[in-house]
Amino acid sequence: MQSMYFTEEHHLFRESFRNFLQKEVVPHIEKWEASGTIERFIWEKFGEMGYFGLATAETDGGMGLDLFYTAILLEELQKINSGGFAAAIWAHVYLAMTHLSKNGNDFQRKAYLTPSVKGEKIGCLGVTEPFGGSDVAGMRTTAIKKGDTYIINGSKTFITNGVYGDYIILAAKTDPSAGNKGISIFIVDLNSQGVSSSKLNKLGWRASDTAELAFDNVIVPAVNLMGSEGKGFGFIMEAFAMERLIMGVNAHARAEYALEYALQYMSERETFGKTINQYQALRHRFVDLHADMDMCKQYNYSVVYKMDKGEYVVREASIAKLKSTAMADKVVYECLQFLGGYGxxxxxxxxxxxxDSRLGPIGGGTSEILREIIAKIIIDKKEYRVSK
Incomplete structure (x- = not known):
């Protein structure tokens, strides 16, 4: 199949990864969905295959490949019908590891990034707080310096991999009086004294562990500060573009899977002597849904291309998430209807x-927040670039 974005190597990778998922992951999905625990062995297998290091530099144990390999990984993860498993994987790689790759020093990358690439350590990102939500600048977690350590107090919530992970990339205020300029980023081992977790009972994403975390006088070595004090808000804003684009790609892939399954069902289900894919009302509704999915898919690919070239894509990534997640919810809802009672x-x-789809317009910035961010960019001419 000809593509302006995907090479023959990309297609071979897709086929290989799809086979890996069917062999190593799919047989365990129902168990993990029921237990809410993803067994540790699969992380090691992902690491052995190099899947955690697609976008990581070779010097850190990765492959340094272009972002379309990442797009393929995300798409195929959506097509095994476990949004929770997919979330656990991409939260580790593209939330926690992205900060280590971009902002970690040599010591931090060696201690945390390289083991993460190998699947030996599982990471998570801690920004959202019980009272903060999308208001990053309003966070209450503090990190007060004491000698060659920081003392951390506060809480985080909705943390994917927060129960069974090994470390968290944690945002905290080192200068509470400085607003967003007082936010810093730390690497905190989740087995540290004073860290406690509560597992949240979610509507969907049931295979993944999602936690509310409390930090009670947690001592963190000063060497675990990423960058310098006060740089955290910029790091977070920079990473949001990747997170939002990921959720956009997830959404179009999820919708595509729903349409593929629905069409297969419709081609086999008979009523009144013919298969239901022959009824004009259903055919035309299906076409509208397919068109919406494909428009989002092609837009998302264009944003992946721009990001891979190093372009500033906060606006585009925010639009990708806003429109794709809304589209996916609609497509999945309608595809369930195509199945009738079996849906x-x-x-x-x-x-x-x-x-699982319903989390799309909520996580990584709600649709309401994204609309205001996009409005500030296109109407108020605001930029969310990281200050150097």
Whole structure:
């Protein structure tokens, strides 16, 4: 298949990764969905295959490949019908590891990034707080310097991998009086004394562990400060573009999977002597959904291309998430309807897809917040670039 974005090497990688998922992951999905625990062995297998290091520099144990390999990884993870498993993987690689790759020093990359590439350590990102939500500047977690350590107090919530992970990339205020200029980023071992976690009971993403974390006088070595004090807000804003683009790609892939499954079902389901994919009302509705999905998909690919070239894509990535997640919710809802009563049965994939998809317009910045961010960019001419 000809593509302006994907080479033959990309297609071979997709086929290889798809086979890996079917062999090593799919047989365990139902168990992980039921238990809410992803067994440790699969992280090591991902590491052995190099899947955690696609976008990581070779000097840190990765492969240094272009972002379309990342897009393929994300798309295929959405097509095994476990948004929770997919979230655990991409939160580790593209939330925690991205900060280590871009902002970690040699010591931090060696201690945390390289083991993360190998699947020996599992990371998570801690920005959102119980009272803060999308208001990053309003966070209350503090990190007060004491000698060659920092003492951290506060809480974080909605942290994917927060229960079973090994470390967290944590945002905290080193200068509470300085607003967003007083935010810094730390690497905190989750087995540190004073760290406690509570597992949240979610509507969807049930295979992944999502935590509320408390930090009670947690002592963190000063060498675990990323960059310098006060740089945290810029680091967070820079990483948001990647997170939002990831969720946009996830959404179009999720919708594509729903449409593929629905079409297969419609081609086999017969009523009144013909398969239901022959009814004009259903055919035309299906076409509208496919068109919406494909428009988001092609837009998202264009943003991946721009980001891979190093362009500033905060506006585009925010639009990708805003429109793609809304589209995916609509597509999955309608595809469940195509299945009729079977769409409402847990033995079929649509019920789980519907629950998992609903997180799209919420996580990584709600649609309401994204609209205001985009408005500030296109109307107020505001830029969210990181100050050097």
């Amino acid at each position: 409402y049965i847990e033995d079929y994939p649509m019920a789980r897809l519907l629950r």
